[in-house]
Amino acid sequence: MVSIRANGINASSVWGDGNASSLAGLINEHLSLWQRLDSTGKGALAGKFVDPATGSPRGVAFAHHADMSDVGIMGHSRGGAGATWQAAESHRGQWPAGVGVKAVVALAPAYNLVTEDMAAHRITRTPLAVVRGTCDGQVTKEVVPFAAGAADRTESGFYQFEVHGADHGYFNTRWSPQSGQVGSRDDAFPVDGHPGYCTDRDDAPAAGQLTEQQQRHVGTTCIDAFFRRYLLGDTTVDPILTGRLHPDSDITTVDVEATLR
Template sequence: MKRHKRMRVPVRLLGMSAAALSVAAATFTYTSTAGAAGVTEAAYRSPVSSSGTTKSVRYDLGDTAWHLPQTGEPAELTGVVHYPADLGTGRHPLILMMHGLHETCADRKADAARTAALRKGDDAAYEAAGAKLFAWPCAPGTPALPNERGYDYLARTLAGQGFVVVSIGGNGINASSVTGDDNAATRADLINRHLRLWQELSSEDKGELAGKFTDPETGAARRVSFAHHVDMGDVGIMGHSRAGAGVTWQAADSHRKQWPTGVDVKAVAALAPAYNVMTEDMSNYTITKTPFATFRGTCDGQVGGEALSFAADAAKEAGSGFYRFAIHGANHNSFNTQWSPESHQVAAADDATPVKGHPGQCTDREGAAPTRQLTEPQQRHVATTYLNAFFRRYLLGDTGQEPVLTGARHPDAAITEVDVTAVP
């Protein structure tokens, strides 16, 4: 019976890259030492300071404003923007983020019906309910699930550091028929479409985004002039889950010519990436010219450890820096607040595998070594620490972040262990 959720992908048959990394002369691997298991949320402060106040706006050009190049299926052009409240007179690096595969419509009745059908083993009812949850556009009266808002916590911190941060919606892709490499390619196409919008806006204050910003909460029109305040030659991209494969595809050496004119991607981060590990052409993912970082939690119940080895294969000839971070006790969904149980959102779930007889412990699969599971705030805190360090290093030239990126310093050691493999 088909399940409308992210599934663990099989180990790629093309070979693993751990050996390649272990023999690299410039490779350093460190493991942090966690503090007391009972550390509370109030017991630590973020090493990442927000240097200024931030604001946010939203743009929405419509649920069918874009069509997938491969199939013609409709998709939205929407994004939420976090930026420094005072844009000043200079230009700010742009960071574009994209969510991965998740339900698209916040239909609580369909969610309840799907759960009931699963208990009864009713395949037809399960499929019918799933079709409503993965529709696009959503049925009249049913709100779209705001998956792009799941990284607001990260975007606010980055905006406080001086970045303009855009988290884009990909619900149309999630509801589409594209799979495998085509899914990654489609996400890359959508990323480039948004970058083109921002290039037009930032250079001349013209184009489709001009005059289209609204308040994210009230919907009231907001006038913000980003013209000459966004540096499209200093761009970072981050993708979570299936979008982790999408950003790797977008930044691959073989696809750089598809970047909009005037856009230069200086850093790419894949967060718990769900790659097509059975791909027949690794050149579609190979990154050697752009600094590349990949992250995975040791309790990720959706994406296996092959995600890290796949990324290492993609970057094995990199000359611009490659980093792998294994966050102990982190699952897959809690990186996105909309997917996490504490949000009480439709289809939110904890994907970690619990350990029988050991409350608070988790693994990524049955029989694996357990570890203390992070709370949702703790997991996001650690992700923010390392993503901020990565983007500051490569978009702002802040070499003071090197000790964090190489594992020489572990600012979140009191929270959990982070295994760091760095090829500077």
């Protein structure tokens, strides 16, 4: 798993489809760096690894250890819009040589809902999953039908996960209050007269709010199942992806809708 930073783009004045396009470009640039490292052992990433415990340089031989033809992309918030844009049929030609994206997760994606170019988001050959919480105070419920519209001609499958009691920021450790980071907060809308319950800006039915750890656990269950299915070919997770099995039912309800191909 590799995490990339997009703070420079998100802090800029680039919005809407331009923001999604810029984020997709950042994803492709990182994929290009990793493809070169894997195929040759050289490039900008060579010799740049450090020990996470000490910060000291650490020699890591990544050459021929990563299958860059079998990649999964996950983006949160505006990153989810960027991941969708990157995987869209009209942008596949921008993928670096030797890279194949086999699955995409849009986690609470902040789409440009007023786009005038829906074709720029349309995904047909790559499986897509969208995850959103019922207490998301940042992106509206319309992002789910937007993602469904992007996948309405899919040849590979589309999955929707609606996590009851999940807000926007808790999926991200840096945006969660326990991180202590400036700007981290709980964005869920409280329900008057019902402590511990939340809703979203669209007045979704009240649900018991999840803790940071619970929300990330449930989100991981959904995302892990999706990637296991499409990156590893593990069909044992199909009951989770179709909603027949709910492994986190003791924590919350997850509404699942699957379009299979």
